[in-house]
Amino acid sequence: MGEAFSELMKKIKAGEFVYTGELEPHNLSTDISDVVEWAKTLKSIGKIVAANVTDNPQSFSAMTSLAASFIIQRDSGLEMIYQLRTADKNRLALASDILAASALGLRNILALTGDHTHMGNTPDAKPVFDLDSAQLVDLIHHMVYEGVDLAGNEVQGPRPQINIGVAGNPNQEPLEIEVLKMERKVEVGADFIQTQVVFDLDIALTYLDAIEHLNTPTLIGIFPPRSYGQAEFFDKFVSGVTVPPEFLEAFKKFKQISDKAERKKKIDEFNIEYFIDFIKEIKKKKNCAGCHIMAVGYPDVIAPIIEGVEK
Amino acid sequence: MIITKEKPLEEIYGYISDCKNVLFVGCDGCTQPPRGLKEAETLAKLVEMKAKMEGKEIRCRFTTVVKQCCETSVGNLRTEMEGCDAMVSLACGVGVQIMNKVYPEVCTYPAQDTKFIGAEEIRQGPMYEMCLACGECILHETGGICPVTRCAKGLLNGPCGGCVDGKCELPMEVNGELVKNDCAWYLIYHRLKELGRLDLFRKYRPPKKRSLAMNPRRL
Numbered sequence: 001m002g003e004a005f006s007e008l009m010k011k012i013k014a015g016e017f018v019y020t021g022e023l024e025p026h027n028l029s030t031d032i033s034d035v036v037e038w039a040k041t042l043k044s045i046g047k048i049v050a051a052n053v054t055d056n057p058q059s060f061s062a063m064t065s066l067a068a069s070f071i072i073q074r075d076s077g078l079e080m081i082y083q084l085r086t087a088d089k090n091r092l093a094l095a096s097d098i099l100a101a102s103a104l105g106l107r108n109i110l111a112l113t114g115d116h117t118h119m120g121n122t123p124d125a126k127p128v129f130d131l132d133s134a135q136l137v138d139l140i141h142h143m144v145y146e147g148v149d150l151a152g153n154e155v156q157g158p159r160p161q162i163n164i165g166v167a168g169n170p171n172q173e174p175l176e177i178e179v180l181k182m183e184r185k186v187e188v189g190a191d192f193i194q195t196q197v198v199f200d201l202d203i204a205l206t207y208l209d210a211i212e213h214l215n216t217p218t219l220i221g222i223f224p225p226r227s228y229g230q231a232e233f234f235d236k237f238v239s240g241v242t243v244p245p246e247f248l249e250a251f252k253k254f255k256q257i258s259d260k261a262e263r264k265k266k267i268d269e270f271n272i273e274y275f276i277d278f279i280k281e282i283k284k285k286k287n288c289a290g291c292h293i294m295a296v297g298y299p300d301v302i303a304p305i306i307e308g309v310e311k
Numbered sequence: 312m313i314i315t316k317e318k319p320l321e322e323i324y325g326y327i328s329d330c331k332n333v334l335f336v337g338c339d340g341c342t343q344p345p346r347g348l349k350e351a352e353t354l355a356k357l358v359e360m361k362a363k364m365e366g367k368e369i370r371c372r373f374t375t376v377v378k379q380c381c382e383t384s385v386g387n388l389r390t391e392m393e394g395c396d397a398m399v400s401l402a403c404g405v406g407v408q409i410m411n412k413v414y415p416e417v418c419t420y421p422a423q424d425t426k427f428i429g430a431e432e433i434r435q436g437p438m439y440e441m442c443l444a445c446g447e448c449i450l451h452e453t454g455g456i457c458p459v460t461r462c463a464k465g466l467l468n469g470p471c472g473g474c475v476d477g478k479c480e481l482p483m484e485v486n487g488e489l490v491k492n493d494c495a496w497y498l499i500y501h502r503l504k505e506l507g508r509l510d511l512f513r514k515y516r517p518p519k520k521r522s523l524a525m526n527p528r529r530l
């Protein structure tokens with residue numbers, strides 16, 4: 001683990017169990033005012049240390065996450081984790097963005113490969129993938145700690161001050177593939193791991209055990225669903241994510257409740273109870289540094305979940 | 312082998328509809344599926360028939376060469392091409408360019424879209440892209456399976472999070488149907504495990520030297 005530049009890393013190093021949120025600029029929109037408001041809501045919860053800003057998720061073009069991260073951090077006061085994917089930029093453009101991020105006061109980058117460009121709304125775009133996520137980690141690490149890019153060109157003036165996050169996938173089958181992959185990413189300089197959404201506690205615990213030897217703080221990703229449809233979507237359409245049958249069954253029952261307010265109340269209660277227990281269990285693992293809560297547009301459950309865990 | 316796909320007849324006809332004498336030239340080289348004398352004859356007849364249906368007369372002749380990517384081999388067509396005001400090549404994009412270079416006095420048009428360097432599982436069966444000619448072969452490290460070509464993202468440190476049940480999440484259209492390819496890195500993992508060389512899978516691979524594949528290349 002390298003130096004702590006960000007508040008997130010400082011808190012992790014101090015042994016605090018941290019929470020991060022997720023923010024998503026709208027597709028093809030110049031307006032992120034509501035995303036800033038959402039960031040303010042996350043900050044007001046108190047325990048949320050930072051939030052990720054997605055970079056063209058699912059290869060749908062949105063405002064560059066570099067600019068969005070800067071604006072949201074400036075206007076909300078919440079620290080951002082700037083997500084940067086290699087799908088759209090070569091190593092030269094990525095180095096430019098790393099320099100810019102540091103100059104703009106962004107202190108965390110989540111290094112991602114990203115979904116294939118063909119899966120998004122501009123399927124005929126040229127996919128770049130000059131680097132993959134591990135190589136992006138290598139690039140950032142070189143710039144931060146050696147003051148050079150991957151071609152050996154020297155950084156002029158102060159070096160970037162960035163902590164490097166990587167994505168983990170506890171749902172990968174067989175898990176050995178994922179463990180070997182994470183070993184590579186940590187070898188080249190990953191500071192922390194944020195994982196893909198996990199619904200199944202056993203999967204999260206098994207994952208934490210499997211990567212314990214890496215001594216790398218890991219934030220397990222959760223996503224409290226707002227409806228049966230959302231839970232089912234994760235189970236059926238999100239690569240590698242499985243939702244336990246009993247979880248789906250509970251949401252199926254909630255779907256039958258005709259009164260909207262009553263239905264929401266039941267769903268909220270279920271999510272709060274389920275994820276408090278979930279987080280309490282993962283928190284027992286030494287390498288579990290926190291929880292990454294992906295609940296865009298569903299603030300009602302975040303505070304009660306965190307309060308429930310922390311009390 | 313170079314995998315090509317025949318262009319629609321309408322498109323080929325569009326190139327030469329104003330011509331009177333056209334020579335269709337097959338290639339007996341590595342173009343797959345085969346595009347030799349038989350295929351050149353079939354295409355020539357189809358174009359002639361289409362012209363007749365439209366009340367035109369285009370005299371279509373046909374021939375083939377050993378390999379259109381060789382200027383010497385293409386040079387043997389001198390007598391046969393005399394009198395024609397256009398030629399249609401059934402070779403890959405290399406052949407079309409060599410034909411235009413050797414016979415600059417007439418235009419040679421492509422009858423094929425050049426797709427990729429690949430292989431077929433069984434004779435005349437489905438064809439698969441296998442090599443991108445990246446100029447920096449790493450097959451000795453990846454169990455003989457090329458991630459640069461067979462991983463949709465060309466990752467050197469895969470697989471990505473889109474590998475589910477050994478398949479790539481990216482759907483590919485093949486003859487009008489959506490199919491999912493095997494994840495190259497999933498195949499590499501199993502092959503290296505079988506060989507007792509998971510150390511090679513674990514190895515971090517630094518970025519490729521893209522300059523080695525900077526086109527146009529010469530040797």
